[in-house]
Amino acid sequence: MTPISSALARIQKEPDHPASNVLSSLLIALDTGEAISLKQLYNVLDYRDFTLALEVMRDWRLEEMRVKRGELSSALTEPGSCLSIWSKLRERAFALA
16 A cells, blocks of 8 residues: 555544544645645654655655646545545556556
């Protein structure tokens, strides 16, 4: 599972958890180019989730050229499974579907 998929699974598992809100904000910021506070990442996330956030940022640099800007943000707000939506976006981006 990629770090982005792991973050989406984490968000979906506990959507109201403060860490899920921060991870969601991070994914939206990466996807839209908006700013996110490093202080928020550092103060809210425990070590495991902070490490996940760092892995997401590293992985994003590889993924951002394959998925259209704004699609991940849409996946976060869809009523269906975030993880399945992200998988579909990646399949389409890699022409695997």
